[in-house]
Amino acid sequence: MNDHRKLGRSLELFDTDPMIGAGLPYWLPDGAIVRHTLEEYIRDVERRHGYKHVYSPVLGKRSLYELSGHWEHYHDDMYPPMAVGEEEMVLRPSLCPHHALIYRSRSRSYRELPLRIAEIGGMFRSELSGVLGGLTRVRAITLNDAHIFCTLDQVAAEARAALDLIHAAYASMGVSVARYRLSLPGEGAKYVANPEDWARAADILRDVLGDLPYEAVAGEAAFYGPKIDIQIADPMGRESTLSTIQVDFHQPAQFELEYIDAQNTKQRPVMVHRSIIGSLERAVAHLIEQHGGAFPAWLAPVQIAVLPVSGNEIPAAQKFAELCVNRGLRAEIAYEGSLGARIREARLVPYQAVIGPKEAAAGEVALRLRDGKHLDAQPGEHLIGHIAAQTESHAPTLW
Incomplete structure (x- = not known):
């Protein structure tokens, strides 16, 4: 059984180190390669699909999260404010308030919509020590977040x-979906009170799910709107949420976001998280467990x-190793021990x-694949070209 912690x-x-604290892992060089490669992959995918990348601070005034609704509805999961002079600063629990302010930084026209703002950014959750574990629950x-500001019909x-x-x-990561969940609100003050917006957002997400099998679950929504949760399962069959799609009418209203439509009239955009x-x-925790450390070639620390x-x-x-590195591949020479x-x-x-x-004299290489396949000796540059094309395509297969 693959436990990503071990x-x-x-x-x-x-x-981890107790001097840093529970729920605050640090990345070693090989893990940093996996993480960095994922970041490069998702930034490139987003760029190709019209996203604009930004950076925003991990701190904000308490009043920012009061406006967004996080302080009222999500306060128990946030770190306490820090006094900075006469201001109270808070480690952000989410990126959406900052992106709302970026949208609001100037006037917007309907011609700009949908405006897709993306960021790989830090956020902080005040998790209890008893629920922390490896990389799956951290503080x-x-x-990998993004917020799409668009018209209702988009x-x-x-x-x-x-x-x-x-x-x-x-598909590129070799990850399977365990279940699709339509997460709806439950009872109580955890959720903003606007039944009409909740119903409208939920209907949109049901339409998006279409024929996909899903389970509607009350009490799992974000405080501001319903969401599609993409569930994954670990080797023990325990589920967790990896990816989400959320429809939010609440924060655009809170931040008074606007765009000018074709009739030169002010309209309110919808926010898709x-x-x-x-x-x-x-x-990365799921990839470790899913593949037992044998990552897809494009993600492997050493390819x-x-x-x-x-x-x-x-x-x-x-x-040969130098040629690999110059082609953008991660290659290392193993010198010590028997072949x-x-x-x-x-x-x-x-x-x-x-x-x-024989290979050295002919300028060739005999390639062994991780799955046990052996290839006849071939010119090194030919093999490098094939491997590079395979990894650059983010294919889940080796050859």
């Missing part, structure tokens, strides 16, 4: 497009292990490039 530490992906979260299409991006990302791969922490059979082949191995021991040590590496006397 496997992540044994593979030197991440760790400092890095979220909402469904934008939500469907977000769902398509989620499906494409899961969406996260394609969720938090980087939870995504090619270069294995010279003897010391005589080290110059050829160094030249068999080095092959076993590199069992999680997608590609093992073996160079013996």
